[in-house]
Amino acid sequence: MVKFKTVRGMRDLLPDEARAMRYVEGVARDLAESYGYEEVITPVVESYELLSAKVGEEIRKRMYAFIDLGRRKVALRPEFTASIARLVVATLRNKPKPLRLFCIGSLYRYDEPQLGRYREFWQSNYELIGSKEPEADMEVLALTDELLRRLRIRGYQFKVGHVGILRGILEQEGIKEVEQNYVMQLLDKKDYVKALEFVKSLGVSERCVEALKGAFEARGDRPLDALKPFKALLKGYDAALLALDNLMDVLNLASESGLKLNVFVEAGFARGLEYYTGMIFEPFVPELNVALGGGGRYDRLIELFGGEPTPAVGVAHGIDRIVLAMRKQGILPMVKERLSVAVVPIDEGLKALAFKVASALREAGARVEVEILGRSVSRALQDADRRGLVYAVLIAPDELRSGEVVLRDMRKREQRTVKLEDLTKEVGLA
Amino acid sequence: MVKFKTVRGMRDLLPDEARAMRYVEGVARDLAESYGYEEVITPVVESYELLSAKVGEEIRKRMYAFIDLGRRKVALRPEFTASIARLVVATLRNKPKPLRLFCIGSLYRYDEPQLGRYREFWQSNYELIGSKEPEADMEVLALTDELLRRLRIRGYQFKVGHVGILRGILEQEGIKEVEQNYVMQLLDKKDYVKALEFVKSLGVSERCVEALKGAFEARGDRPLDALKPFKALLKGYDAALLALDNLMDVLNLASESGLKLNVFVEAGFARGLEYYTGMIFEPFVPELNVALGGGGRYDRLIELFGGEPTPAVGVAHGIDRIVLAMRKQGILPMVKERLSVAVVPIDEGLKALAFKVASALREAGARVEVEILGRSVSRALQDADRRGLVYAVLIAPDELRSGEVVLRDMRKREQRTVKLEDLTKEVGLA
Numbered sequence: 078m079v080k081f082k083t084v085r086g087m088r089d090l091l092p093d094e095a096r097a098m099r100y101v102e103g104v105a106r107d108l109a110e111s112y113g114y115e116e117v118i119t120p121v122v123e124s125y126e127l128l129s130a131k132v133g134e135e136i137r138k139r140m141y142a143f144i145d146l147g148r149r150k151v152a153l154r155p156e157f158t159a160s161i162a163r164l165v166v167a168t169l170r171n172k173p174k175p176l177r178l179f180c181i182g183s184l185y186r187y188d189e190p191q192l193g194r195y196r197e198f199w200q201s202n203y204e205l206i207g208s209k210e211p212e213a214d215m216e217v218l219a220l221t222d223e224l225l226r227r228l229r230i231r232g233y234q235f236k237v238g239h240v241g242i243l244r245g246i247l248e249q250e251g252i253k254e255v256e257q258n259y260v261m262q263l264l265d266k267k268d269y270v271k272a273l274e275f276v277k278s279l280g281v282s283e284r285c286v287e288a289l290k291g292a293f294e295a296r297g298d299r300p301l302d303a304l305k306p307f308k309a310l311l312k313g314y315d316a317a318l319l320a321l322d323n324l325m326d327v328l329n330l331a332s333e334s335g336l337k338l339n340v341f342v343e344a345g346f347a348r349g350l351e352y353y354t355g356m357i358f359e360p361f362v363p364e365l366n367v368a369l370g371g372g373g374r375y376d377r378l379i380e381l382f383g384g385e386p387t388p389a390v391g392v393a394h395g396i397d398r399i400v401l402a403m404r405k406q407g408i409l410p411m412v413k414e415r416l417s418v419a420v421v422p423i424d425e426g427l428k429a430l431a432f433k434v435a436s437a438l439r440e441a442g443a444r445v446e447v448e449i450l451g452r453s454v455s456r457a458l459q460d461a462d463r464r465g466l467v468y469a470v471l472i473a474p475d476e477l478r479s480g481e482v483v484l485r486d487m488r489k490r491e492q493r494t495v496k497l498e499d500l501t502k503e504v505g506l507a
Numbered sequence: 508m509v510k511f512k513t514v515r516g517m518r519d520l521l522p523d524e525a526r527a528m529r530y531v532e533g534v535a536r537d538l539a540e541s542y543g544y545e546e547v548i549t550p551v552v553e554s555y556e557l558l559s560a561k562v563g564e565e566i567r568k569r570m571y572a573f574i575d576l577g578r579r580k581v582a583l584r585p586e587f588t589a590s591i592a593r594l595v596v597a598t599l600r601n602k603p604k605p606l607r608l609f610c611i612g613s614l615y616r617y618d619e620p621q622l623g624r625y626r627e628f629w630q631s632n633y634e635l636i637g638s639k640e641p642e643a644d645m646e647v648l649a650l651t652d653e654l655l656r657r658l659r660i661r662g663y664q665f666k667v668g669h670v671g672i673l674r675g676i677l678e679q680e681g682i683k684e685v686e687q688n689y690v691m692q693l694l695d696k697k698d699y700v701k702a703l704e705f706v707k708s709l710g711v712s713e714r715c716v717e718a719l720k721g722a723f724e725a726r727g728d729r730p731l732d733a734l735k736p737f738k739a740l741l742k743g744y745d746a747a748l749l750a751l752d753n754l755m756d757v758l759n760l761a762s763e764s765g766l767k768l769n770v771f772v773e774a775g776f777a778r779g780l781e782y783y784t785g786m787i788f789e790p791f792v793p794e795l796n797v798a799l800g801g802g803g804r805y806d807r808l809i810e811l812f813g814g815e816p817t818p819a820v821g822v823a824h825g826i827d828r829i830v831l832a833m834r835k836q837g838i839l840p841m842v843k844e845r846l847s848v849a850v851v852p853i854d855e856g857l858k859a860l861a862f863k864v865a866s867a868l869r870e871a872g873a874r875v876e877v878e879i880l881g882r883s884v885s886r887a888l889q890d891a892d893r894r895g896l897v898y899a900v901l902i903a904p905d906e907l908r909s910g911e912v913v914l915r916d917m918r919k920r921e922q923r924t925v926k927l928e929d930l931t932k933e934v935g936l937a
Contacts, residue, residue, distance in 0.1 A: 078813045079596055079597045079812075079813045079814075080596070080811075080812050080813035081553075081554060081556065081557040081593045081596070081597070081812055081813070082554075082593070082597055083549075083550060083553070083593075083597075084550065084552055084553060084554055084575070084579060084581055085577065085579070087550035087552055087553070088550065089547060089548065089549050089550070089590075089594050089598060090547060090548035090549075091547055091598070092545040092546060092547060094548075095545075095546040095547055095548045096546065098548065099536075099546065106529075110845060110874055111845065111869040111872075111873070111874055111875065112869070112874070112875070112876075113847070113874050113875065113876040115522040115525075116522060116525040116526065116529065117519060117520060117521055117522060117525055118519065118520035118524075118525045118528065119513075119519050119520075120513060120514070120517035120518065120519070120627050121551065121583075121613060121615075121627060122514055122517055122571070122583075122615070122626075122627065123511075123513070123514060123517070124511060124512075124514055126511065127511040139576070141552070141573075141575065141576075143571075143573030143574070144573070145514070145571065145617065146569070146571075146617045147515065147617075149514060149515070151514055153551075153552075160519075163511045163512070163513075164519050166509055166510070166511070167509045167511070167512055167513075168519060168521070173890060173893060173894075174880070175879060175880060177876070183551060185551075185552070187575065187576045187577075196552075197550050197551060197552065205879070207880065208879045208880050210879055210880065210881050212858055212861075212862075212877065212878075212879040212881075213879045215862065216862075216877065216879060219862060219866075223866075223869075330858060330859055330862075333858075333859035334858070334859035334860075334861075334862035334863055335859070335862075335863050335866075336862070381510075382509075382510050382511055383508045383509045383510035383511075384509075415540060415541065417543070428642055428760060428763075428764070429760055429763035429764035429765070430764075431642075431764075432642075432645065432646075432649060432760075432764035432765075432766070433764055433765050436649075436653075436765075439541040439542070439653075442541075443541070444540055444541055444542070444543050445541065445542070445543065446542075446543040446607070447642065447646065448642075449605060449635070449638045449640055449642040449643045449646060450604070450605060450637065450638050450640065451640050451642075460603060463603060464603075
């Protein structure tokens, strides 16, 4: 009887899934290197106060929070940016800007489990710290695009917006930050009706309501066409206008630089994280209805954590979602397997030699499994066959007397004796 | 003012440290492949009941345990073997044996922080499931030896013992498992005096006390010499004698197979984990007084978790300790860096082109940082110099008119104009 299971929402990745995960991880790390993002590793357990500061209500209430044995209130990180901002303030404050930092690892949220969503999940995360220029926003868009291209994912779009538009309008109407946050949470869930009702209940001007409605409608895959008519509604909302111009600068730069980003702009786009201050985006596969990550600009977080005012922009990619998308698109790469060999000593006294032979084959690059169950040759070969091994090497006293072993080609079901010293050559590895 | 710090005992790995970690991880994964161990990824959060079952009192009381939002008692894993045994019982029970499984990741124990010991730490872990033969014990010793050799660690020893010797003696004296566990905990801390006092207090025979004293003295780097005289003291303790013979079989096999393991045998050696039933070992660097991992045989854990009776043996390597040892021995490898290039557009209108140039250089294998602060050329070059970049590419309108850019060799402090289309060749990448 099975006594223990994984905790609900957690899961094991079996070899095929683990291989896919590690493949994406490798591509993400390689990308980081080619863009000059240096890897750091921050802890899974952080102070609750740090992690909850600007993460947004939705995630905050789903954090794995607890009291540790030293009576500290801690939590498992639900995202990376708070940890990176802490690191920048506490340890890297005197490093010249820009800083480009990469990290990758597991994150924890007590969400309702569903296909492709678990309570433990993995992200690769890139933070570009120290530039307020549109080039920086553009760079995180570009590297996300390149990651997805390198993985050969098809048909993805970039949903792009700018937090400064909506917040600019609301701010100018004198709406407090906590209420702004609530509006953003509603919009993150696409609950436009409830968001408008709430804003109206705060007694905002008719112009404000029109501007917000305009924002919700200003969307489409021809960004400049979608945004231009909306601009007229923002007259007098100076901060919102600046935000809109900034968004257009980023998108112009992207189109001029030959990136060919497939952009879907949404002036009313919001994300759950509260630290965003500027451009935000999500790479999205409409065909699969799945976001593969998300990112944006957060110019005030580092200052809030006690550092110098420091503009920053970053992106996180959901590795689980990416693997799922690749599986659905049938593009998970076949990993090139090493040549696989079973080594079977046919009597007790030959075990030690079997280890020596295995060692030499491994050194030449093979994957080698020594028979360790003491089974008969026929049982061992049957098992090697079932495992799909390519060769079996049988070590037997008779052949050994003339310095030979039996090499069996498992697929051709043929065997022949070969000189022990020629073995790596005979299997094609020397 | 720095507002947030890492939680006590947790730490950030900065780029140099992260690089070292990932290097060891890569070698460990490569080793797993060459021995046919398939990677699985199990969750950090598991049920408390699972993790605490056989982990031993010392670790149990230092686990990060808490109640999740669904009122489940959970904990952060303090070691991997319980999770792997759960996986084998729940998911892999019908897979043919032997199973060879590899995993790597972070673990959590509320230990007192000290040099090289943190509350979050990393291990690479190998489990060989389904064989009771000495070849299997030998295989985990061999792969540990090969890992340390591949990493070029010098002067390590294998401290080797066998849990069955002491437990065999105590069992035959009618000592209950919980009291045996207490004795093993004391021995794990090298508290031989207290262990003997405790055993005496249980009213054991004089012969038993002599056998235990003999076990504590049976130690040395010539295993057979150390164990032979001790064997006489075990007369009548049948299970202990079988255990001793098993240990000698493993050590004989190791020496015959040409492994040249540097073994230090200790008949009184104990480890904290309660699931061990047979041979146990620790790779150890005397010069640095540090254990680099630990492993052993656990033939009853899978059955205890509800599976068929299944012999198993495994090993975990402490990656943090290994990195520390490599640092102290001066053998952390220099990672071959990509060619690093700064791309600097010298006016606004050239930003988009800078991205295109960067993209082409990255495709050719370079690490490229685009100027994203809008700085003057001299400031940008100063910064590229400080970062140790090898080349800077200056994109300026005059040169561009004839299809050229300025390529500056940062180390020679020389610059010349080159054709844009020849750029990758000019930096030596085409």
